Amino acid sequence: MKFYNQKVVCRVRAERQKGLSIKILGKKFKISHSTISRWVRDMPSKFKAFNSARKHEKNLKLNYSNLIDKFLIDKDTAKILASLLYWCEGSKYPSSNFLAFSNSDHLLVKTFIGLLRKGFKLDESKLRAHLQLHTTHDIRAMTKFWGALLGIKENQFHKPTITVPTNRMKRRDYKGTCTIKYFDVKLLLNITGIFESFGKKKWRGGRVA
Template sequence: MKSSWYESKEKAIAFRKRGHSLGAIQKRYGVPRSTLAGWLINVKLSAAQKRRLFENRMRALTKNRHKAAAWHRARKTASLREAEEAARKVLGNINTNDHDVLDIILAVLYLGEGFKNTVGTGLGNSDPLIVRTFLAVLRKNYRLETSHIRCELYLRADHDTEKVKHFWARELRLPMRNFRSVQVDARTRGSKTYAGYHGVCAIRCGNPTIQRKLLFLSRMCFEKIVREHAGS
């Protein structure tokens, strides 16, 4: 009994001899690839035909990669949008004017970024938003005065010291006189600093009482959460 595709065999062979790919032949005649492989096993392609098929495959791969990359970018964009909306919803339920809420936020921030092995309250970071948050809560909850704030900069060798000072003074809304110390890392000589990096700004306010309270608060907060939600 002849296959239902048998009448296409000669056409498929002729098409292959003209240098077309198995995929193109399958699409044209609707014959399964396994059947085509048997029909075309003895058809020899010229070097030029093989080269053209290879180039076509490479173009198709490049096109598919671009499509896949675009799909992944779109998916990531949608995912980021969803995450941002979810974060906004949570933030909408939090009263950031509440003294205790701000203290907990400050305590968690301090546990991660604050100075713990020195006497006195302080924090250092390269992100102005982190340092500004630290200052904002200290000013609101602890009435920290500008005159009690000491700023230290830790820079790379190719930084323009005065330029970076002005950057941090502008970002933190502090007068230049508060920036009392600049240390340059000699190990960075000869290497270029990436754009947008303004070193690390360390803020100290000298009050060890705040430091101790924040460290106790962060630990006690975590212990309370574990007791209530981790079954211990």
């Protein structure tokens, strides 16, 4: 993913307020249309096509949202879902002998820790969190944010890693990257066994056999 300086984002948004289309903005700043669209998505537009596309996008998201409302997650389901998420974003055995799940999407990290707690009996004292932040972040505020979100005490956070963002780096509402650690090799192996078994399932007609 390519990152952009805050000044570039502000310039694009300022030009958008003048009525320039996403296509024109993309050509002017030599930035992809998808990136421009993401930066100005919250802004009102006079372009009917853009407004129509935004409405269509919202409707598409809502089409299957009722599935989640009806989706009941029991303990076994939570184990499977947590394991699949860990398969995607977690450190693997034997390179690691403890759980380490890392992502900058705070909702994804919250979902993982929620499923992990529901599916497995955790010893909360074995939980740790580590943040990777920029020099532009308020360390105290970000620690409080992640701690409240994940239900982890501030004294269970390791000293954060602080990096200097380059002039090309820009992610709106970036709250740092959080790594959840749980020091229990047995649980790591349990989770590994679940996602490995799931991966070996044969798919027939779109269903797991």
